[in-house]
Amino acid sequence: MKPVTLWLTAGLILAALICASVLIGAASLFSGDVDGGLLIAVSRLPRTLAALLAGAGLALAGVVVQMAVQNRLVEPGLVGTPEAAMLGLLAVTLIAPGASMMVKMSVAAAAALVGTLCFMVLARHVPRRDPVLLPLVGLIYGGILGAAALWVAWTTDLVQYLGTWMSGEFSGVLAGRYELLWIVAVLAPLLYLAADRITLLGLGEDAARSLGLNYRQTLLAGLLLVAIITAAVVVTVGAIPFVGLVVPNIISRLRGDNLRRNLPLTAWLGASAVLACDILGRLIRWPYEIPAGTIFAVFGAGLFLWLLNAAPRRAHA
Amino acid sequence: MIRIANLTVMRGTKPVLTDLSLRFGHGGITALIGPNGAGKSTLLHAIAGLLPATAGQVEVEGRDVARIRPEERARLVALLMQSDRVTARLTVEDLVSFGRWTYHKGRPTARDREVIAEALSQFDLEGLASRQIDSLSGGQRQRAFVAMAWAQETPWLLLDEPLAALDPRHVRDLMERLHGMSRPGEGQRSIIIVMHDLPAAARYADRIIAMKDGQIVTTGPRQLKMTGAVLSDLFETGLDVVQVGGGDTVVPA
Numbered sequence: 001m002k003p004v005t006l007w008l009t010a011g012l013i014l015a016a017l018i019c020a021s022v023l024i025g026a027a028s029l030f031s032g033d034v035d036g037g038l039l040i041a042v043s044r045l046p047r048t049l050a051a052l053l054a055g056a057g058l059a060l061a062g063v064v065v066q067m068a069v070q071n072r073l074v075e076p077g078l079v080g081t082p083e084a085a086m087l088g089l090l091a092v093t094l095i096a097p098g099a100s101m102m103v104k105m106s107v108a109a110a111a112a113l114v115g116t117l118c119f120m121v122l123a124r125h126v127p128r129r130d131p132v133l134l135p136l137v138g139l140i141y142g143g144i145l146g147a148a149a150l151w152v153a154w155t156t157d158l159v160q161y162l163g164t165w166m167s168g169e170f171s172g173v174l175a176g177r178y179e180l181l182w183i184v185a186v187l188a189p190l191l192y193l194a195a196d197r198i199t200l201l202g203l204g205e206d207a208a209r210s211l212g213l214n215y216r217q218t219l220l221a222g223l224l225l226v227a228i229i230t231a232a233v234v235v236t237v238g239a240i241p242f243v244g245l246v247v248p249n250i251i252s253r254l255r256g257d258n259l260r261r262n263l264p265l266t267a268w269l270g271a272s273a274v275l276a277c278d279i280l281g282r283l284i285r286w287p288y289e290i291p292a293g294t295i296f297a298v299f300g301a302g303l304f305l306w307l308l309n310a311a312p313r314r315a316h317a
Numbered sequence: 318m319i320r321i322a323n324l325t326v327m328r329g330t331k332p333v334l335t336d337l338s339l340r341f342g343h344g345g346i347t348a349l350i351g352p353n354g355a356g357k358s359t360l361l362h363a364i365a366g367l368l369p370a371t372a373g374q375v376e377v378e379g380r381d382v383a384r385i386r387p388e389e390r391a392r393l394v395a396l397l398m399q400s401d402r403v404t405a406r407l408t409v410e411d412l413v414s415f416g417r418w419t420y421h422k423g424r425p426t427a428r429d430r431e432v433i434a435e436a437l438s439q440f441d442l443e444g445l446a447s448r449q450i451d452s453l454s455g456g457q458r459q460r461a462f463v464a465m466a467w468a469q470e471t472p473w474l475l476l477d478e479p480l481a482a483l484d485p486r487h488v489r490d491l492m493e494r495l496h497g498m499s500r501p502g503e504g505q506r507s508i509i510i511v512m513h514d515l516p517a518a519a520r521y522a523d524r525i526i527a528m529k530d531g532q533i534v535t536t537g538p539r540q541l542k543m544t545g546a547v548l549s550d551l552f553e554t555g556l557d558v559v560q561v562g563g564g565d566t567v568v569p570a
Binding site: 066067070071072195196199200202203204206207209210211212213214215252256257258260 | 365366387388389390392395398403404407419422423449465469
């Protein structure tokens with residue numbers, strides 16, 4: 001497909017999804033019971049934007065993690081990043097309950113970075129021959145961090161909070177309560193500037209360094225972006241699994257991994273897919289809702305299984 | 318010039334290279350030969366500045382390789398490593414373009430494009446330029462990675478078993494090209510190759526370095542040092558160097 005056609009199609013799909021998202025909900029915009037303009041400004045538009053930003057951010061974070069560990073079958077949610085962020089959030093909630101959202105997110109991001117770096121250390125000792133091994137190790141590692149978070153939450157009566165961080169959904173998004181997610185819009189262009197460097201990470205440490213990349217610095221910066229994005233998503237709407245896994249794999253399969261060319265497309269697909277899942281979640285049991293994270297997990301799990309089977313061994317090794 | 322002084326490299330607690338000293342002058346092909354586990358690959362990585370020295374020092378063109386900034390080092394020394402496990406899916410052309418990354422940082426100039434095109438034609442890759450590297454055969458992929466290292470336009474070109482996946486025609490093509498670019502003239506490269514293909518070493522190398530157990534057994538001009546006695550001792554099996562059709566080759570003794 002020519003770039004113009006591609007972007008035109010992508011733009012049209014996005015526009016259609018945004019329109020649908022603004023129009024669809026429990027209350028009708030045109031019944032006259034509610035002020036339609038106010039409803040859009042306070043609820044529908046913030047919700048739409050939150051889904052787009054979270055989706056784009058998670059997809060981009062997924063690409064970075066996959067390149068950083070050189071494995072196609074991982075994403076932040078499979079290397080313990082959100083669980084570490086939750087531990088950080090619990091800590092700050094216990095120590096300084098009155099802290100602002102920004103402070104809470106910063107602590108969560110710091111914890112997420114530490115958690116992810118620990119996984120990187122762990123990953124060095126995992127044999128690379130079978131690519132399925134690394135996500136399994138990550139799953140166990142994330143499980144341990146998650147269990148620790150649950151234990152802390154139980155003993156301190158914070159389980160309810162943990163529940164909202166763990167299951168991503170957008171029904172609670174209102175103007176004034178999601179704006180932290182705009183950090184994705186700030187970080188995405190930075191990531192795009194570093195697109196070549198992230199691609200180089202995917203060639204492996206030795207190759208990247210011999211081609212002139214400052215490997216450690218790039219890796220750390222990349223994982224810092226991942227940690228911040230994940231923390232912002234967990235704090236505002238809750239973790240949405242599989243987005244960072246599935247979206248980059250689809251783009252890679254269709255278009256390869258030259259990120260300078262593909263990062264915008266990855267962000268677009270992440271944003272569109274999460275918004276589509278949110279819309280679907282509003283429609284299936286109307287006027288009740290199913291969390292977008294749950295819908296995505298259903299599709300995501302299916303696609304994950306397909307990836308495991310369909311991917312040529314060499315491509316994700 | 319590359320000067321290695323009393324280099325020791327440890328992996329964990331095990332020394333892989335012990336107190337090794339060497340000099341490489343400009344030009345020509347140097348073949349690093351020796352049995353598996355001799356430390357050849359480690360030596361190549363140490364010269365490229367990718368492995369920290371436990372003791373001693375590696376100097377490339379008078380500069381300590383451990384202290385050169387990565388983007389500068391990538392213009393001095395290019396290392397081709399064994400490439401069978403790469404996650405990123407790139408086209409051959411994009412891969413070769415990454416060989417120029419240290420120059421263009423993502424914005425290739427006309428000069429960069431020229432070198433990329435030249436690399437593709439040098440290594441017989443023009444027909445494969447838009448193919449994804451994971452769709453190539455082992456030999457084609459190997460050539461793509463050699464082209465990438467070549468495109469770095471470094472005075473020093475280090476190749477770790479570049480012949481591994483190649484068929485005889487491409488072994489000859491590649492070695493002839495490397496031989497050509499290592500002769501005196503504009504853009505001359507100094508080439509160091511780890512190779513197990515002894516007949517190819519006998520035919521194309523100017524110098525040999527024979528290694529065993531992390532140490533140098535012998536080093537010098539190929540004609541003098543690559544003898545049946547040296548090889549048999551090195552590989553612990555009977556080998557002989559014989560003349561065939563005006564060139565040397567290695568046969569079992």
